[in-house]
Amino acid sequence: MSNASSDLASKAVRTRSVGRRADQGGPRIGWCWDSRQKCRPRWKVPTRISRRRQGANPCGLTPEGTAHVSPDGALRVITSQEGDTWESLALVESSDYDLRDAKLTVTPNDELMLNGAGMIADADIRYYSMTWFSLDAGKTWDKGRQIGDPGFWLWRTQWNKDMAYSFGYSTERDRTQRKLRLYRSTDGRQFETHVRQLTAPAGCCEDRILFLKDGSALCLLRHETGDKMAQLGTSKPPY
Numbered sequence: 001m002s003n004a005s006s007d008l009a010s011k012a013v014r015t016r017s018v019g020r021r022a023d024q025g026g027p028r029i030g031w032c033w034d035s036r037q038k039c040r041p042r043w044k045v046p047t048r049i050s051r052r053r054q055g056a057n058p059c060g061l062t063p064e065g066t067a068h069v070s071p072d073g074a075l076r077v078i079t080s081q082e083g084d085t086w087e088s089l090a091l092v093e094s095s096d097y098d099l100r101d102a103k104l105t106v107t108p109n110d111e112l113m114l115n116g117a118g119m120i121a122d123a124d125i126r127y128y129s130m131t132w133f134s135l136d137a138g139k140t141w142d143k144g145r146q147i148g149d150p151g152f153w154l155w156r157t158q159w160n161k162d163m164a165y166s167f168g169y170s171t172e173r174d175r176t177q178r179k180l181r182l183y184r185s186t187d188g189r190q191f192e193t194h195v196r197q198l199t200a201p202a203g204c205c206e207d208r209i210l211f212l213k214d215g216s217a218l219c220l221l222r223h224e225t226g227d228k229m230a231q232l233g234t235s236k237p238p239y
Contacts, residue, residue, distance in 0.1 A: 046102035073098035129154040167207040
């Protein structure tokens with residue numbers, strides 16, 4: 001853990017707003033957690049937006065919608081040269097889903113990859129994980145595709161030695177019934193189940209994997225049942 005902590009050390013020196021809230025005259029914006037990529041040499045971030053109220057939006061990925069759960073969610077990619085001034089770069093929409101919680105990665109082939117989830121709030125299967133790709137640094141995106149198993153949310157794609165890994169958690173309304181799987185992919189377009197059932201407690205979900213120089217991996221998991229204590233796991237190849 002001492003090796004990992006040195007890699008993760010950071011210090012917040014200042015904060016800056018890069019979008020307006022709905023009650024301030026702008027679209028409702030929700031940041032996609034820590035999804036940010038530095039790409040030749042601009043910063044890009046995904047966001048979720050409402051298709052009903054589109055407005056100027058800074059660069060990156062931001063989610064916007066009329067509410068936290070709404071049928072009109074879309075994803076806007078925003079970009080910045082230095083991290084202070086942001087501008088809208090692209091908008092990813094779906095006529096079928098409320099698009100949510102997007103993250104950006106750069107593939108080994110130097111494609112910009114966006115992964116998130118499409119939601120249908122009142123359906124039996126509510127969530128479908130999806131990926132989109134851009135070949136022009138985020139200006140245009142393909143139509144996207146479903147990945148993993150229906151009802152499993154592949155929270156984040158993380159690349160290691162030309163292989164993409166993603167933990168996927170099942171999305172039953174009863175969180176004590178939720179299961180956790182590990183998926184992998186060579187291209188980010190088709191994911192196969194690598195570990196069908198992990199030993200993590202029921203209710204574990206959102207993840208972050210850190211691949212270390214010795215080939216081992218650490219994974220931090222959010223935990224939403226029982227004592228709700230976050231889980232930290234370790235693994236070695238082939239994971």
